[in-house]
Amino acid sequence: MSADSRAPRGGIRSALAATTWGDRVLVALLLAASLAGVALAGPSPRATTATVRVGGREAARLALATDRTLAVRGPLGETEIVVEGGAARVVASPCRRKVCVRMGRAARRGDLLVCVPNRVVVEVDGSETGALDAILR
Amino acid sequence: MRSSASARPAVDASAAPAAAAAALPAPARARLSRLADLALLVAASLVLFVFESLAPSPLPWLRLGLANVVTVAVLFSDGVAAALLVTLARVLLGSLLVGGFLSPAFLLSISGGLAGLLAMAAARRLAPRALSAVGVSVAGSVGHNVGQLLALSLVFVRTADALRLLPYLVLSATLTGCLTGLLAAALIAYLAPRRRLGHGAVT
Numbered sequence: 001m002s003a004d005s006r007a008p009r010g011g012i013r014s015a016l017a018a019t020t021w022g023d024r025v026l027v028a029l030l031l032a033a034s035l036a037g038v039a040l041a042g043p044s045p046r047a048t049t050a051t052v053r054v055g056g057r058e059a060a061r062l063a064l065a066t067d068r069t070l071a072v073r074g075p076l077g078e079t080e081i082v083v084e085g086g087a088a089r090v091v092a093s094p095c096r097r098k099v100c101v102r103m104g105r106a107a108r109r110g111d112l113l114v115c116v117p118n119r120v121v122v123e124v125d126g127s128e129t130g131a132l133d134a135i136l137r
Numbered sequence: 138m139r140s141s142a143s144a145r146p147a148v149d150a151s152a153a154p155a156a157a158a159a160a161l162p163a164p165a166r167a168r169l170s171r172l173a174d175l176a177l178l179v180a181a182s183l184v185l186f187v188f189e190s191l192a193p194s195p196l197p198w199l200r201l202g203l204a205n206v207v208t209v210a211v212l213f214s215d216g217v218a219a220a221l222l223v224t225l226a227r228v229l230l231g232s233l234l235v236g237g238f239l240s241p242a243f244l245l246s247i248s249g250g251l252a253g254l255l256a257m258a259a260a261r262r263l264a265p266r267a268l269s270a271v272g273v274s275v276a277g278s279v280g281h282n283v284g285q286l287l288a289l290s291l292v293f294v295r296t297a298d299a300l301r302l303l304p305y306l307v308l309s310a311t312l313t314g315c316l317t318g319l320l321a322a323a324l325i326a327y328l329a330p331r332r333r334l335g336h337g338a339v340t
Contacts (some may be wrong), residue, residue, distance in 0.1 A: 007246070011326075013324055014271070014323075014326065015271070015320075015326065017321045017323075018326075019271045020266075020267055020268060020269045021267070022264055022267025022272050023269050023275070024306050025267075025273075026268065026272045026275055026276065027275055027311055029271070030307060030308075030311040031176065031308065033304075034304045034307035034311065035308065036304075037303065037304025037307070038304045038305060038308065041304060042167045042263065069326045115239070116245075117240070117286035120243075
């Protein structure tokens with residue numbers, strides 16, 4: 001390694017200096033597009049029902065106005081869902097990383113709670129709204 | 138490698154590896170050196186991948202994509218095929234180390250990795266002069282997120298509502314892509330002169 005002391009030092013500062021106008025245009029365009037997307041989407045309206053699906057199959061449909069607790073069985077075990085104060089959340093799950101629990105509350109139309117390992121999807125006011133029909137590829 | 142077997146001089150199998158490599162003809166030595174470099178870079182991206190999967194994150198869906206630093210560097214120094222090799226090796230070995238080989242999360246991981254690489258190769262091809270490692274990395278980061286979201290909405294969620302996340306993902310991917318791109322540029326600048334000297338990345 002000592003033989004390489006004549007190699008030029010890289011470092012973040014020279015990397016920053018090596019950026020091109022193309023980099024800056026690309027970053028500016030992406031930032032503008034994504035910020036416009038965030039602004040256009042705006043806050044979604046409050047949802048009224050939550051649809052619980054396990055492995056793509058509908059397991060339950062809950063009115064968000066009524067507080068209640070529901071346990072659904074997935075491949076790993078029972079996922080516990082609580083409806084409280086107009087929002088749904090996952091309070092207990094048999095999965096390892098608990099991403100679904102940390103996703104918090106779903107109250108706005110289109111909000112999703114997903115537990116990929118246990119195949120559980122909670123969607124509030126999802127499919128019947130068709131809110132995102134404009135996005136096609 | 139096999140085609141060079143006949144041209145290779147007899148090497149004493151008991152000789153030290155370095156001496157054995159020195160006895161090889163120059164083209165074979167260069168291939169060997171490149172293979173060793175790529176293996177080391179796969180190992181480096183695996184370390185970054187495992188570190189990142191263990192490190193706590195303020196938002197579950199927010200990731201820096203540190204392993205992509207290596208992919209960008211390999212794409213610049215060795216081309217698309219080598220970058221594809223490194224990406225596939227990292228996704229496969231990473232899932233074996235962190236867990237989830239062939240699980241649904243693995244499918245997301247591999248679709249994100251391939252979509253990111255596709256976006257970076259396209260950015261390199263379409264704008265070879267205009268984009269530095271930072272621009273290419275940003276393209277890869279955004280491509281990774283878009284590919285994952287498409288796979289998610291096609292395979293798991295079965296609803297276009299997952300695409301509502303798109304602007305937020307593009308926003309975060311642009312910022313994290315800038316950071317990993319700067320790291321990749323630094324890595325490229327570090328590796329290039331050392332690899333031109335004909336020995337491996339860390340030798």
